[in-house]
Amino acid sequence: MRNLFLLSIILVIICSVKAQSTYELYISVQQRTASSTAIDDGNGGIIALVNVQTGTNYGPSNYINAYILQISPTGDTLTHRYSFHDTTFIFNRIHRLDEGGYFVTGETRLPDTHVSHLLMVRLDNEFNMLWSKHFNYEDFNFHIWCYNIFQDGDTLIMPLGRSEFPGIAYYPLLIKTDLNGNILHEVFHYTNSLRTDSPSFMYEKRNGRIWMFEDSFVAGFQGPSRSVFGRNFELLYTEGFGVYGDPSRMYYTWDADSNILMSYIANRIGAQYQDDEIWLAKYDTAMNRLYRNSYGTADTMDNTPFWGSGVSFKHFDTIYFSGYKHKTMYPPNPGMVNWIVAGQTDAQLNPRFIHYIGGDQYYETRYMLATSDGGFVIQAGVFNHQTSLYDLLFLKLNNQGLITGNNSKKIAVKRTFISPNPATDFVRVDCFLPFAKANIMTLFGTTILEFNLNTGSTRLPLQQLKPGIYLLGITVPGTGLIETHKFVKL
Secondary structure, three states: OHHHHHHHHHHHHHHHHHOOOOEEEEEOOOOEEEEEEEEEOOOOOEEEEEEEEOOOOOOOOOEEEEEEEEEOOOOOEEEEEOOOOOOEEEEEEEEEOOOOOEEEEEEEEOOOOOOOEEEEEEEOOOOOEEEEEEEEOOOOOOEEEEOOOEEEOOEEEEEEEEEOOOOOOEEEEEEEEEOOOOEEEEEEOOOHHHOEOOOEEEEEOOOOEEEEEEOOOEOOEOOOEEEEEOOOOOEEEEEEOOOOOOOEEEEEEEOOOOOEEEEEEEEOOOOOOOOEEEEEEEEOOOOOEEEEEEEOOOOOOEEOOOOOOOEEEEEOOEEEEEEEEOOOOOOOOOOOOOEEEEEEEOOOOOEEEEEEEEOOOOEEEEEEEEOOOOOEEEEEEEEEOOOOEEEEEEEEEOOOOOOOOOOOOOOOEEOEEEEOOOEOOEEEEEEOOOOOEEEEEOOOOOEEEEEEOOOEEEEEEOOOOOOEEEEEEEEEOOOEEEEEEEEEEO
Protein backbone atom coordinates (compact mmCIF):
# COMPACT_ATOMS: atom_id res chain seq x y z
CA MET A 1 0.00 0.00 0.00
CA ARG A 2 2.87 2.37 0.90
CA ASN A 3 4.54 1.71 -2.47
CA LEU A 4 1.24 2.37 -4.25
CA PHE A 5 0.90 5.69 -2.39
CA LEU A 6 4.45 6.70 -3.37
CA LEU A 7 3.76 5.73 -6.99
CA SER A 8 0.66 7.94 -6.98
CA ILE A 9 2.71 10.87 -5.66
CA ILE A 10 5.35 10.31 -8.35
CA LEU A 11 2.71 10.22 -11.08
CA VAL A 12 1.20 13.48 -9.84
CA ILE A 13 4.64 15.11 -9.89
CA ILE A 14 5.36 13.82 -13.40
CA CYS A 15 2.00 15.05 -14.71
CA SER A 16 2.50 18.43 -13.08
CA VAL A 17 5.93 18.85 -14.66
CA LYS A 18 4.67 17.60 -17.99
CA ALA A 19 1.84 20.16 -17.96
CA GLN A 20 4.39 22.99 -17.70
CA SER A 21 5.96 22.37 -21.13
CA THR A 22 5.56 25.60 -23.10
CA TYR A 23 7.09 27.22 -26.15
CA GLU A 24 6.92 30.08 -28.58
CA LEU A 25 7.55 28.92 -32.16
CA TYR A 26 7.86 31.67 -34.78
CA ILE A 27 8.22 30.68 -38.44
CA SER A 28 9.09 33.38 -40.99
CA VAL A 29 7.66 32.62 -44.43
CA GLN A 30 8.57 33.72 -47.96
CA GLN A 31 5.36 32.49 -49.58
CA ARG A 32 1.74 32.85 -48.52
CA THR A 33 1.50 30.19 -45.81
CA ALA A 34 -1.19 29.30 -43.29
CA SER A 35 -1.99 26.47 -40.92
CA SER A 36 -5.55 25.33 -41.43
CA THR A 37 -6.01 23.06 -38.39
CA ALA A 38 -4.19 20.75 -35.97
CA ILE A 39 -4.83 17.77 -33.72
CA ASP A 40 -3.34 16.72 -30.38
CA ASP A 41 -0.67 14.02 -30.69
CA GLY A 42 -1.62 12.41 -27.35
CA ASN A 43 1.61 13.46 -25.61
CA GLY A 44 1.20 17.21 -25.31
CA GLY A 45 2.40 18.05 -28.82
CA ILE A 46 0.37 18.82 -31.93
CA ILE A 47 0.16 17.72 -35.55
CA ALA A 48 -0.58 20.74 -37.76
CA LEU A 49 -1.56 21.05 -41.41
CA VAL A 50 0.23 23.85 -43.27
CA ASN A 51 -0.74 25.11 -46.75
CA VAL A 52 1.44 27.12 -49.14
CA GLN A 53 -0.08 29.32 -51.85
CA THR A 54 0.91 31.95 -54.40
CA GLY A 55 0.46 35.70 -53.94
CA THR A 56 0.33 37.73 -50.77
CA ASN A 57 -2.28 38.00 -48.05
CA TYR A 58 -5.39 40.06 -48.84
CA GLY A 59 -4.96 39.25 -52.55
CA PRO A 60 -5.71 36.49 -55.05
CA SER A 61 -3.80 33.23 -54.76
CA ASN A 62 -3.61 29.67 -56.05
CA TYR A 63 -2.56 26.39 -54.45
CA ILE A 64 1.05 25.26 -54.41
CA ASN A 65 1.41 22.47 -51.84
CA ALA A 66 0.94 21.48 -48.21
CA TYR A 67 2.85 19.69 -45.49
CA ILE A 68 2.36 18.24 -42.02
CA LEU A 69 4.23 19.89 -39.15
CA GLN A 70 4.80 17.91 -35.96
CA ILE A 71 5.53 20.07 -32.92
CA SER A 72 6.64 18.40 -29.70
CA PRO A 73 5.53 19.59 -26.23
CA THR A 74 8.76 21.60 -26.01
CA GLY A 75 8.59 23.15 -29.49
CA ASP A 76 10.84 20.81 -31.51
CA THR A 77 9.56 20.35 -35.06
CA LEU A 78 9.52 17.66 -37.72
CA THR A 79 8.14 18.29 -41.22
CA HIS A 80 6.52 15.70 -43.50
CA ARG A 81 6.22 16.69 -47.17
CA TYR A 82 4.28 15.00 -49.98
CA SER A 83 3.72 15.28 -53.72
CA PHE A 84 0.95 14.11 -56.05
CA HIS A 85 2.59 14.05 -59.46
CA ASP A 86 2.09 17.40 -61.24
CA THR A 87 -0.94 18.58 -59.26
CA THR A 88 -1.04 21.44 -56.80
CA PHE A 89 -2.85 20.74 -53.55
CA ILE A 90 -3.83 21.82 -50.05
CA PHE A 91 -4.82 19.92 -46.91
CA ASN A 92 -7.88 20.79 -44.84
CA ARG A 93 -8.48 18.01 -42.27
CA ILE A 94 -6.51 15.32 -40.44
CA HIS A 95 -7.93 12.56 -38.24
CA ARG A 96 -6.06 10.03 -36.10
CA LEU A 97 -7.64 6.65 -36.76
CA ASP A 98 -8.65 4.33 -33.94
CA GLU A 99 -6.70 1.57 -35.71
CA GLY A 100 -3.53 3.69 -35.88
CA GLY A 101 -2.23 6.02 -38.54
CA TYR A 102 -3.93 9.07 -39.98
CA PHE A 103 -6.54 10.02 -42.56
CA VAL A 104 -6.06 13.35 -44.35
CA THR A 105 -8.36 15.22 -46.72
CA GLY A 106 -7.68 18.11 -49.07
CA GLU A 107 -8.04 19.44 -52.60
CA THR A 108 -5.92 18.87 -55.69
CA ARG A 109 -5.83 20.91 -58.89
CA LEU A 110 -4.07 20.58 -62.19
CA PRO A 111 -1.83 23.62 -62.75
CA ASP A 112 -3.55 26.70 -64.22
CA THR A 113 -7.05 25.29 -63.69
CA HIS A 114 -9.92 26.13 -61.37
CA VAL A 115 -11.19 22.56 -61.04
CA SER A 116 -10.74 20.97 -57.62
CA HIS A 117 -10.62 17.26 -56.90
CA LEU A 118 -11.35 15.79 -53.50
CA LEU A 119 -8.15 14.33 -52.03
CA MET A 120 -8.01 11.50 -49.50
CA VAL A 121 -4.71 10.25 -48.05
CA ARG A 122 -3.93 7.41 -45.64
CA LEU A 123 -0.73 7.69 -43.56
CA ASP A 124 0.87 5.23 -41.18
CA ASN A 125 1.97 6.09 -37.64
CA GLU A 126 5.24 7.53 -38.98
CA PHE A 127 3.36 9.71 -41.51
CA ASN A 128 4.46 7.65 -44.50
CA MET A 129 1.88 7.69 -47.27
CA LEU A 130 0.14 4.35 -47.75
CA TRP A 131 -2.18 5.52 -50.55
CA SER A 132 -3.87 8.60 -51.99
CA LYS A 133 -7.13 8.92 -53.93
CA HIS A 134 -8.55 11.76 -56.00
CA PHE A 135 -12.27 12.17 -56.71
CA ASN A 136 -13.51 14.35 -59.55
CA TYR A 137 -16.89 16.10 -59.63
CA GLU A 138 -18.19 17.44 -62.92
CA ASP A 139 -19.72 20.60 -61.47
CA PHE A 140 -19.55 22.72 -58.33
CA ASN A 141 -15.87 21.95 -58.20
CA PHE A 142 -14.27 25.37 -57.68
CA HIS A 143 -13.74 24.37 -54.05
CA ILE A 144 -14.34 21.02 -52.36
CA TRP A 145 -13.73 21.54 -48.68
CA CYS A 146 -13.90 18.95 -45.88
CA TYR A 147 -15.15 20.48 -42.63
CA ASN A 148 -14.64 17.50 -40.35
CA ILE A 149 -13.93 13.78 -40.17
CA PHE A 150 -15.94 11.60 -37.78
CA GLN A 151 -15.04 7.95 -37.22
CA ASP A 152 -17.85 5.50 -36.49
CA GLY A 153 -16.43 2.00 -36.22
CA ASP A 154 -14.87 1.05 -39.55
CA THR A 155 -16.43 3.94 -41.47
CA LEU A 156 -15.65 7.64 -41.76
CA ILE A 157 -18.37 10.29 -41.98
CA MET A 158 -17.28 13.48 -43.73
CA PRO A 159 -19.36 16.63 -44.20
CA LEU A 160 -17.98 18.61 -47.11
CA GLY A 161 -18.93 21.68 -49.11
CA ARG A 162 -18.84 22.21 -52.89
CA SER A 163 -18.91 25.63 -54.50
CA GLU A 164 -19.17 26.91 -58.06
CA PHE A 165 -16.78 29.35 -59.70
CA PRO A 166 -16.35 32.07 -58.61
CA GLY A 167 -18.74 31.62 -55.67
CA ILE A 168 -17.63 31.36 -52.08
CA ALA A 169 -20.82 29.81 -50.69
CA TYR A 170 -21.03 26.05 -50.35
CA TYR A 171 -23.66 23.37 -50.86
CA PRO A 172 -23.35 20.44 -48.42
CA LEU A 173 -21.93 17.15 -49.67
CA LEU A 174 -22.14 14.30 -47.14
CA ILE A 175 -19.88 11.28 -47.64
CA LYS A 176 -19.36 7.95 -45.94
CA THR A 177 -16.20 5.95 -46.72
CA ASP A 178 -14.45 2.89 -45.43
CA LEU A 179 -10.97 3.21 -43.95
CA ASN A 180 -9.44 2.67 -47.41
CA GLY A 181 -11.14 5.75 -48.84
CA ASN A 182 -13.77 3.88 -50.82
CA ILE A 183 -16.98 5.92 -50.97
CA LEU A 184 -19.85 3.87 -49.57
CA HIS A 185 -22.54 6.52 -49.73
CA GLU A 186 -22.77 10.21 -50.66
CA VAL A 187 -25.52 12.80 -51.02
CA PHE A 188 -25.09 16.27 -52.55
CA HIS A 189 -27.70 18.75 -51.30
CA TYR A 190 -27.88 21.18 -54.22
CA THR A 191 -30.55 23.47 -52.88
CA ASN A 192 -30.38 27.17 -52.11
CA SER A 193 -32.11 26.61 -48.78
CA LEU A 194 -28.95 24.83 -47.53
CA ARG A 195 -26.39 27.10 -49.20
CA THR A 196 -23.90 28.19 -46.53
CA ASP A 197 -20.88 30.43 -46.06
CA SER A 198 -19.24 29.12 -42.89
CA PRO A 199 -20.98 26.03 -41.52
CA SER A 200 -19.92 24.03 -38.48
CA PHE A 201 -20.72 20.31 -38.22
CA MET A 202 -21.25 17.82 -35.41
CA TYR A 203 -21.96 14.09 -35.48
CA GLU A 204 -24.45 12.39 -33.15
CA LYS A 205 -23.11 8.85 -33.10
CA ARG A 206 -25.98 7.21 -31.19
CA ASN A 207 -28.40 7.71 -34.10
CA GLY A 208 -26.02 8.46 -36.97
CA ARG A 209 -27.24 12.02 -37.46
CA ILE A 210 -25.19 14.92 -38.80
CA TRP A 211 -25.89 18.43 -37.55
CA MET A 212 -25.03 21.45 -39.68
CA PHE A 213 -24.98 24.81 -37.91
CA GLU A 214 -24.95 28.16 -39.68
CA ASP A 215 -25.18 31.68 -38.29
CA SER A 216 -27.89 32.94 -40.70
CA PHE A 217 -29.80 32.67 -44.00
CA VAL A 218 -30.34 28.92 -44.12
CA ALA A 219 -33.87 27.74 -44.93
CA GLY A 220 -35.20 31.25 -44.46
CA PHE A 221 -33.92 31.72 -40.89
CA GLN A 222 -32.47 35.18 -40.28
CA GLY A 223 -30.40 33.96 -37.33
CA PRO A 224 -28.60 30.75 -36.28
CA SER A 225 -30.03 27.43 -37.39
CA ARG A 226 -29.38 23.71 -37.13
CA SER A 227 -30.03 21.43 -40.11
CA VAL A 228 -30.32 17.75 -39.14
CA PHE A 229 -29.48 14.97 -41.61
CA GLY A 230 -30.41 11.33 -41.06
CA ARG A 231 -28.38 8.16 -41.25
CA ASN A 232 -28.80 8.11 -45.05
CA PHE A 233 -27.85 11.81 -45.25
CA GLU A 234 -31.41 12.87 -46.01
CA LEU A 235 -32.45 16.26 -44.64
CA LEU A 236 -34.82 15.70 -41.71
CA TYR A 237 -35.49 19.28 -40.67
CA THR A 238 -33.99 22.74 -40.13
CA GLU A 239 -34.72 24.72 -36.99
CA GLY A 240 -33.70 28.14 -35.76
CA PHE A 241 -32.60 28.94 -32.22
CA GLY A 242 -31.99 32.15 -30.37
CA VAL A 243 -28.53 33.65 -29.87
CA TYR A 244 -28.11 37.21 -28.68
CA GLY A 245 -26.51 39.93 -30.78
CA ASP A 246 -26.29 38.99 -34.49
CA PRO A 247 -23.74 36.18 -33.99
CA SER A 248 -21.11 35.11 -36.53
CA ARG A 249 -18.08 32.85 -36.90
CA MET A 250 -19.77 30.12 -34.88
CA TYR A 251 -17.85 26.96 -33.94
CA TYR A 252 -19.48 23.93 -32.25
CA THR A 253 -18.24 20.85 -30.41
CA TRP A 254 -19.49 18.36 -27.82
CA ASP A 255 -18.68 18.87 -24.17
CA ALA A 256 -18.16 16.02 -21.72
CA ASP A 257 -21.81 16.01 -20.63
CA SER A 258 -23.17 15.50 -24.17
CA ASN A 259 -24.17 19.13 -24.40
CA ILE A 260 -23.17 21.49 -27.16
CA LEU A 261 -20.31 23.90 -26.53
CA MET A 262 -19.97 26.81 -28.93
CA SER A 263 -17.83 29.90 -29.50
CA TYR A 264 -18.88 32.86 -31.59
CA ILE A 265 -18.75 36.62 -32.07
CA ALA A 266 -21.69 38.80 -31.03
CA ASN A 267 -22.31 42.35 -29.94
CA ARG A 268 -21.73 43.48 -26.37
CA ILE A 269 -24.95 43.44 -24.36
CA GLY A 270 -26.36 46.95 -24.18
CA ALA A 271 -24.11 48.43 -26.88
CA GLN A 272 -25.98 50.71 -29.30
CA TYR A 273 -23.25 50.27 -31.94
CA GLN A 274 -21.06 47.43 -33.18
CA ASP A 275 -18.82 46.34 -30.33
CA ASP A 276 -17.95 42.70 -30.95
CA GLU A 277 -17.14 40.38 -28.07
CA ILE A 278 -15.92 36.78 -27.75
CA TRP A 279 -18.79 34.59 -26.52
CA LEU A 280 -19.07 31.02 -25.26
CA ALA A 281 -22.36 29.21 -24.73
CA LYS A 282 -23.63 25.75 -23.83
CA TYR A 283 -26.86 24.25 -25.16
CA ASP A 284 -28.53 20.90 -24.63
CA THR A 285 -29.38 18.72 -27.62
CA ALA A 286 -32.81 20.37 -27.91
CA MET A 287 -31.03 23.74 -28.32
CA ASN A 288 -32.06 25.08 -24.93
CA ARG A 289 -29.36 27.39 -23.62
CA LEU A 290 -27.72 26.27 -20.37
CA TYR A 291 -24.90 28.79 -19.87
CA ARG A 292 -23.59 31.84 -21.67
CA ASN A 293 -20.83 34.38 -21.09
CA SER A 294 -18.89 37.02 -23.02
CA TYR A 295 -15.23 37.89 -22.69
CA GLY A 296 -13.96 41.15 -24.03
CA THR A 297 -13.47 44.84 -23.45
CA ALA A 298 -15.89 47.63 -24.22
CA ASP A 299 -15.01 49.60 -27.35
CA THR A 300 -12.51 47.05 -28.66
CA MET A 301 -13.35 44.66 -31.50
CA ASP A 302 -12.85 41.23 -29.92
CA ASN A 303 -12.94 38.25 -32.30
CA THR A 304 -12.85 34.48 -32.16
CA PRO A 305 -10.20 32.76 -34.34
CA PHE A 306 -10.32 33.70 -38.00
CA TRP A 307 -11.26 30.29 -39.39
CA GLY A 308 -10.72 27.51 -36.86
CA SER A 309 -11.76 26.30 -33.44
CA GLY A 310 -12.23 28.94 -30.77
CA VAL A 311 -12.86 26.65 -27.80
CA SER A 312 -11.33 23.33 -26.72
CA PHE A 313 -10.91 21.17 -23.61
CA LYS A 314 -9.62 17.87 -22.30
CA HIS A 315 -11.57 18.05 -19.04
CA PHE A 316 -15.14 19.35 -18.82
CA ASP A 317 -14.24 21.74 -15.98
CA THR A 318 -11.20 23.25 -17.70
CA ILE A 319 -12.33 24.91 -20.93
CA TYR A 320 -9.85 26.96 -22.95
CA PHE A 321 -10.80 29.62 -25.48
CA SER A 322 -8.95 32.09 -27.67
CA GLY A 323 -9.37 34.93 -30.12
CA TYR A 324 -7.84 38.32 -30.79
CA LYS A 325 -8.47 41.94 -29.88
CA HIS A 326 -8.59 44.91 -32.33
CA LYS A 327 -9.32 43.13 -35.61
CA THR A 328 -9.01 44.47 -39.12
CA MET A 329 -10.32 42.85 -42.30
CA TYR A 330 -7.77 44.73 -44.40
CA PRO A 331 -3.98 44.88 -44.44
CA PRO A 332 -3.04 46.38 -41.06
CA ASN A 333 -1.43 49.78 -41.20
CA PRO A 334 2.23 50.05 -40.20
CA GLY A 335 2.37 50.51 -36.45
CA MET A 336 -1.03 48.88 -35.84
CA VAL A 337 -0.82 46.46 -32.91
CA ASN A 338 -3.27 44.10 -31.28
CA TRP A 339 -3.44 41.22 -28.81
CA ILE A 340 -4.09 37.49 -28.81
CA VAL A 341 -6.70 36.59 -26.19
CA ALA A 342 -6.17 33.39 -24.18
CA GLY A 343 -8.64 32.32 -21.51
CA GLN A 344 -9.86 29.49 -19.32
CA THR A 345 -13.31 28.92 -17.80
CA ASP A 346 -14.98 26.36 -15.58
CA ALA A 347 -17.82 24.09 -16.73
CA GLN A 348 -20.36 26.89 -16.22
CA LEU A 349 -18.25 29.24 -18.40
CA ASN A 350 -17.14 31.42 -15.51
CA PRO A 351 -13.68 32.80 -16.37
CA ARG A 352 -10.65 31.70 -14.36
CA PHE A 353 -8.21 33.83 -16.32
CA ILE A 354 -8.03 35.89 -19.48
CA HIS A 355 -4.57 36.86 -20.74
CA TYR A 356 -3.54 39.29 -23.46
CA ILE A 357 -0.54 38.32 -25.55
CA GLY A 358 1.43 40.60 -27.84
CA GLY A 359 0.66 44.29 -28.17
CA ASP A 360 3.81 44.81 -30.26
CA GLN A 361 2.66 43.60 -33.72
CA TYR A 362 -0.56 42.71 -35.53
CA TYR A 363 -1.73 39.18 -34.65
CA GLU A 364 -4.58 37.19 -36.17
CA THR A 365 -5.53 34.10 -34.19
CA ARG A 366 -6.38 31.20 -36.53
CA TYR A 367 -7.29 28.33 -34.18
CA MET A 368 -6.56 26.80 -30.79
CA LEU A 369 -6.73 23.39 -29.12
CA ALA A 370 -6.27 21.86 -25.69
CA THR A 371 -3.43 19.36 -25.40
CA SER A 372 -3.25 16.08 -23.52
CA ASP A 373 -0.65 17.36 -21.02
CA GLY A 374 -3.08 19.91 -19.58
CA GLY A 375 -1.99 22.97 -21.55
CA PHE A 376 -3.18 24.46 -24.81
CA VAL A 377 -1.86 25.72 -28.13
CA ILE A 378 -2.81 28.89 -30.00
CA GLN A 379 -1.90 29.30 -33.66
CA ALA A 380 -1.80 32.82 -35.09
CA GLY A 381 -0.54 34.75 -38.06
CA VAL A 382 1.76 37.74 -37.46
CA PHE A 383 1.60 40.31 -40.26
CA ASN A 384 4.98 41.13 -41.80
CA HIS A 385 4.87 44.55 -43.48
CA GLN A 386 8.06 43.84 -45.47
CA THR A 387 6.63 40.77 -47.21
CA SER A 388 2.86 41.50 -46.91
CA LEU A 389 2.58 37.95 -45.56
CA TYR A 390 1.51 36.48 -42.26
CA ASP A 391 4.35 34.66 -40.51
CA LEU A 392 3.34 31.64 -38.43
CA LEU A 393 3.24 31.71 -34.64
CA PHE A 394 2.55 28.68 -32.46
CA LEU A 395 2.18 29.36 -28.74
CA LYS A 396 2.09 26.51 -26.24
CA LEU A 397 0.78 27.78 -22.90
CA ASN A 398 0.53 25.92 -19.61
CA ASN A 399 -2.67 25.43 -17.64
CA GLN A 400 -2.21 28.89 -16.12
CA GLY A 401 -2.04 30.48 -19.57
CA LEU A 402 1.64 31.34 -19.24
CA ILE A 403 4.88 30.72 -21.12
CA THR A 404 7.54 29.43 -18.73
CA GLY A 405 11.27 29.01 -19.09
CA ASN A 406 14.18 31.32 -19.82
CA ASN A 407 13.48 32.41 -23.38
CA SER A 408 14.92 35.84 -24.16
CA LYS A 409 12.56 36.18 -27.14
CA LYS A 410 9.52 35.37 -25.03
CA ILE A 411 6.38 37.12 -26.22
CA ALA A 412 4.68 39.32 -23.63
CA VAL A 413 1.80 37.66 -21.74
CA LYS A 414 -0.22 40.15 -19.72
CA ARG A 415 -2.77 39.14 -17.08
CA THR A 416 -4.59 42.47 -17.47
CA PHE A 417 -5.64 44.74 -20.33
CA ILE A 418 -6.00 48.51 -20.11
CA SER A 419 -7.95 50.79 -22.42
CA PRO A 420 -8.22 53.38 -23.80
CA ASN A 421 -4.60 54.39 -24.25
CA PRO A 422 -4.10 57.35 -24.53
CA ALA A 423 -6.77 58.09 -21.91
CA THR A 424 -8.58 61.25 -20.84
CA ASP A 425 -11.01 60.95 -17.93
CA PHE A 426 -10.62 57.26 -17.10
CA VAL A 427 -8.77 54.05 -17.87
CA ARG A 428 -10.54 50.69 -17.86
CA VAL A 429 -8.68 47.69 -16.41
CA ASP A 430 -9.79 44.16 -17.32
CA CYS A 431 -8.40 41.72 -14.76
CA PHE A 432 -9.60 38.34 -13.47
CA LEU A 433 -7.05 37.95 -10.68
CA PRO A 434 -8.79 37.75 -7.27
CA PHE A 435 -8.07 40.59 -4.82
CA ALA A 436 -5.85 42.41 -7.32
CA LYS A 437 -4.99 46.08 -6.94
CA ALA A 438 -3.92 48.75 -9.41
CA ASN A 439 -1.34 51.39 -8.53
CA ILE A 440 -0.89 54.42 -10.78
CA MET A 441 2.75 55.52 -10.55
CA THR A 442 5.14 58.06 -12.00
CA LEU A 443 7.85 56.82 -14.33
CA PHE A 444 10.14 56.81 -11.27
CA GLY A 445 7.85 54.37 -9.43
CA THR A 446 6.18 56.74 -6.99
CA THR A 447 2.58 55.69 -6.30
CA ILE A 448 0.02 58.44 -6.90
CA LEU A 449 -3.28 56.53 -6.80
CA GLU A 450 -4.31 53.06 -5.61
CA PHE A 451 -7.47 51.13 -6.52
CA ASN A 452 -9.02 47.78 -5.65
CA LEU A 453 -9.95 45.91 -8.83
CA ASN A 454 -13.17 44.05 -9.51
CA THR A 455 -13.00 40.58 -10.99
CA GLY A 456 -13.61 41.56 -14.58
CA SER A 457 -13.66 45.21 -15.61
CA THR A 458 -12.89 48.22 -13.39
CA ARG A 459 -13.05 51.86 -14.47
CA LEU A 460 -10.36 54.02 -12.83
CA PRO A 461 -10.91 57.82 -12.75
CA LEU A 462 -7.97 59.95 -13.91
CA GLN A 463 -9.23 63.48 -13.28
CA GLN A 464 -6.60 64.01 -10.56
CA LEU A 465 -3.73 63.35 -12.95
CA LYS A 466 -1.94 65.97 -14.99
CA PRO A 467 -1.30 65.19 -18.67
CA GLY A 468 1.73 62.95 -19.08
CA ILE A 469 3.03 59.39 -19.14
CA TYR A 470 2.33 57.09 -16.20
CA LEU A 471 2.78 53.50 -15.10
CA LEU A 472 -0.08 51.28 -13.95
CA GLY A 473 1.11 48.44 -11.74
CA ILE A 474 -0.92 45.31 -10.92
CA THR A 475 -0.34 43.66 -7.54
CA VAL A 476 -1.84 40.56 -5.94
CA PRO A 477 -1.64 39.48 -2.27
CA GLY A 478 1.35 37.31 -1.46
CA THR A 479 3.04 38.00 -4.78
CA GLY A 480 3.38 41.75 -5.01
CA LEU A 481 3.85 43.52 -8.32
CA ILE A 482 3.25 41.11 -11.20
CA GLU A 483 3.21 43.45 -14.22
CA THR A 484 3.16 47.09 -15.27
CA HIS A 485 1.52 48.96 -18.13
CA LYS A 486 2.55 52.33 -19.52
CA PHE A 487 -0.23 54.73 -20.52
CA VAL A 488 -0.64 58.33 -21.61
CA LYS A 489 -3.00 60.78 -19.86
CA LEU A 490 -4.11 63.51 -22.26
